[in-house]
Amino acid sequence: xxxxxxxxxxxxxxxxxEMGDEKVYALRDVSLTISKGEYVxxxxxxxxxxxxxMNMLGCLDTPTSGRYEFNGANVNELDDDxxxxxxxxxxxxxxxxxNLLPRATALSNxxxxxxxxxxxxxARHRRAAETLxxxxxxxxxxxxxxxxxxxxxxxxxxxxxxxxQPSIILADEPTGNLDSKTGQEIMALFDELYxxxxxxxxxxxEEDIARHARRIVRLRDGLIESDKSNGxxx
Amino acid sequence: MNAAESIAIALDAxxxxxxxxxxxxLSISIGVFAIIASTGITTALQxxxxxxxxxxxxxxxxxxxxxxxxxxxxxxxxxxxKPITLEQARQFRDRMTLTNLxxxxxxxxxxxxxxxxxxxxxxxxxxxxxDLYFNVNAVNLSExxxxxxxxGEQGGNVAILGNDVVVKLFPRGGAVGSTVTxxxxxxxxxxxxxxxxxxxxxxxxxxxxxxxxxxxxYFTWExxxxxxxxxxxxxxxxxxxxxxxxxGILRALRGVKPWEENTFELDTNxxxxxxxxxxxxxxxxxxxxxxxxxLVAAGIGIMNMMLVSVRERTREIGVRKALGxxxxxxxxxxxxxxxxxxQLGGMAGTAAGIGTSWAVTTLLRNTGMQTLVxxxxxxxxxxxxxxCTAIGIGFGLYPAFRAASLDxxxxxxxx
Numbered sequence: 001x002x003x004x005x006x007x008x009x010x011x012x013x014x015x016x017x018e019m020g021d022e023k024v025y026a027l028r029d030v031s032l033t034i035s036k037g038e039y040v041x042x043x044x045x046x047x048x049x050x051x052x053x054m055n056m057l058g059c060l061d062t063p064t065s066g067r068y069e070f071n072g073a074n075v076n077e078l079d080d081d082x083x084x085x086x087x088x089x090x091x092x093x094x095x096x097x098x099n100l101l102p103r104a105t106a107l108s109n110x111x112x113x114x115x116x117x118x119x120x121x122x123a124r125h126r127r128a129a130e131t132l133x134x135x136x137x138x139x140x141x142x143x144x145x146x147x148x149x150x151x152x153x154x155x156x157x158x159x160x161x162x163x164x165q166p167s168i169i170l171a172d173e174p175t176g177n178l179d180s181k182t183g184q185e186i187m188a189l190f191d192e193l194y195x196x197x198x199x200x201x202x203x204x205x206e207e208d209i210a211r212h213a214r215r216i217v218r219l220r221d222g223l224i225e226s227d228k229s230n231g232x233x234x
Numbered sequence: 235m236n237a238a239e240s241i242a243i244a245l246d247a248x249x250x251x252x253x254x255x256x257x258x259x260l261s262i263s264i265g266v267f268a269i270i271a272s273t274g275i276t277t278a279l280q281x282x283x284x285x286x287x288x289x290x291x292x293x294x295x296x297x298x299x300x301x302x303x304x305x306x307x308x309x310x311x312x313x314x315x316k317p318i319t320l321e322q323a324r325q326f327r328d329r330m331t332l333t334n335l336x337x338x339x340x341x342x343x344x345x346x347x348x349x350x351x352x353x354x355x356x357x358x359x360x361x362x363x364x365d366l367y368f369n370v371n372a373v374n375l376s377e378x379x380x381x382x383x384x385x386g387e388q389g390g391n392v393a394i395l396g397n398d399v400v401v402k403l404f405p406r407g408g409a410v411g412s413t414v415t416x417x418x419x420x421x422x423x424x425x426x427x428x429x430x431x432x433x434x435x436x437x438x439x440x441x442x443x444x445x446x447x448x449x450x451x452y453f454t455w456e457x458x459x460x461x462x463x464x465x466x467x468x469x470x471x472x473x474x475x476x477x478x479x480x481x482g483i484l485r486a487l488r489g490v491k492p493w494e495e496n497t498f499e500l501d502t503n504x505x506x507x508x509x510x511x512x513x514x515x516x517x518x519x520x521x522x523x524x525x526x527x528x529l530v531a532a533g534i535g536i537m538n539m540m541l542v543s544v545r546e547r548t549r550e551i552g553v554r555k556a557l558g559x560x561x562x563x564x565x566x567x568x569x570x571x572x573x574x575x576x577q578l579g580g581m582a583g584t585a586a587g588i589g590t591s592w593a594v595t596t597l598l599r600n601t602g603m604q605t606l607v608x609x610x611x612x613x614x615x616x617x618x619x620x621x622c623t624a625i626g627i628g629f630g631l632y633p634a635f636r637a638a639s640l641d642x643x644x645x646x647x648x649x
Contacts (some may be wrong), residue, residue, distance in 0.1 A: 060642045085558065089556065093557065101550060103246065113557045
């Protein structure tokens with residue numbers, strides 16, 4: 001099942017939250033490997049540890065114990081700024097609530113990660129405009145989020161995730177705030193990104209959405225319950 | 235893009251919270267205003283005092299019951315002093331040995347001067363003068379003659395007119411030799427003063443001189459009979475000794491006990507300078523201290539605004555961190571925002587301060603000091619830009635660091 005180049009390699013990681021005297025295990029001794037070009041869905045009910053695992057994969061959080069290698073780098077040893085740099089270069093986030101900056105135009109929103117990576121202004125504009133065009137929003141670069149539909153906003157967010165050409169795209173319930181028709185359009189976009197060779201990780205609790213992925217990892221009570229390839233995918 | 239964006243966000247915050255940000259920015263404005271206006275006005279007054287000193291002459295000094303410039307000070311103390319009477323002044327003059335260039339004079343404002351059917355506004359300064367007045371005070375005539383010794387000591391119904399009065403009463407000339415009426419007394423015009431312009435807010439030309447004895451008898455109010463004594467030392471070197479002699483004689487004449495302080499003012503250029511610099515230091519200290527106080531209070535307001543801004547934008551900070559913003563970027567963004575807020579208030583205060591200084595200077599100039607020039611207080615302007623930046627950074631640091639150290643996961647979850 002694993003292909004030769006693993007991007008994500010998690011070995012026996014646990015995440016423990018201390019609530020007063022009580023220790024809460026969000027993840028218990030989880031191991032997972034994801035390779036370049038995979039299309040994975042992380043599934044599970046709330047409280048299953050799905051969100052914690054996603055934060056860990058997205059380098060927003062570090063494990064209490066265990067080892068996490070991202071593209072060969074040991075994430076456990078990185079400080080805040082180094083984690084920020086990995087998120088900037090390697091990870092494209094897509095959120096359920098889009099999380100666009102309301103005052104900025106679509107183009108500025110897409111440019112933002114490039115600002116943080118230190119790219120020069122004209123190169124940035126060009127790259128952001130191209131990326132917006134690739135998600136079908138060439139005509140909407142000057143619009144602010146409140147001038148766009150929900151589907152268009154999520155496309156802007158996807159363009160923002162893609163613009164740094166990251167190693168993985170990490171989408172957290174990307175269709176959760178969209179009607180089912182628009183949701184299908186967005187999923188078609190993810191399928192297309194996968195076909196172009198991107199590594200896509202979906203976090204969802206909807207079977208319909210998870211079905212798009214080639215591999216489904218199910219979590220329950222902080223443990224991996226099942227990890228199967230999905231034969232009947234798009 | 236990011237700096238412009240941060241500035242735009244700061245302006246948005248002001249718009250969104252008009253009252254709260256208005257009050258905070260107002261207190262910055264007040265602080266900056268106090269600093270700039272006080273500096274500007276003090277500079278204008280300094281110019282005015284310099285001009286006053288220029289007219290006093292280098293080695294002359296003036297003896298009066300009360301100081302020329304009373305700034306704050308103990309006005310009551312001065313008012314308790316007994317007047318310097320004409321008699322006392324004459325005794326003083328007779329006892330002085332180091333110089334005989336001593337003139338006794340007195341001034342009352344607000345007289346009407348009439349010539350036939352024409353009369354001036356009731357704002358002519360009436361001056362009682364003696365024969366030495368012209369020499370000691372460096373007053374020259376453009377026409378006619380000064381008072382004689384006899385007129386200066388015994389009196390006589392003669393008058394010397396300032397140019398403003400001449401222009402008003404004798405527009406077709408022929409002033410010398412004509413008569414004018416002041417409070418039912420008739421005076422023969424014997425001379426016209428050279429045009430002098432204005433000093434300290436008063437035209438030097440809107441005046442009429444009459445002999446001191448007449449002035450003292452008919453034109454002095456009982457409560458203000460005190461005369462002024464101008465003394466011109468023989469030379470600049472002789473000035474200190476002359477001042478000492480004058481002080482000693484006057485103390486003796488006025489019965490001042492050795493342990494008591496003078497009951498009169500003796501103003502040399504140096505004394506005027508000292509009085510004025512005492513005043514300007516006091517004004518500047520009060521204004522700068524209260525200005526800086528207002529700025530510190532404003533800084534706390536700015537900190538509060540920024541903390542609210544950080545809280546309101548927690549989610550945005552989470553997004554930025556998720557997209558790879560390092561701590562320094564977040565800190566920078568919030569510092570730009572708080573400095574922008576401070577500069578906004580600072581600009582308003584600077585404009586108000588410069589406006590006020592300009593208005594005061596213009597007022598002084600229009601009331602006589604034609605040569606007074608408004609000096610742009612550039613130093614104070616630069617200071618206010620610097621201090622606004624310092625306050626923006628100083629009080630913005632804590633909110634900015636709080637924003638930068640937010641946990642991205644918590645921040646993204648924030649509703």
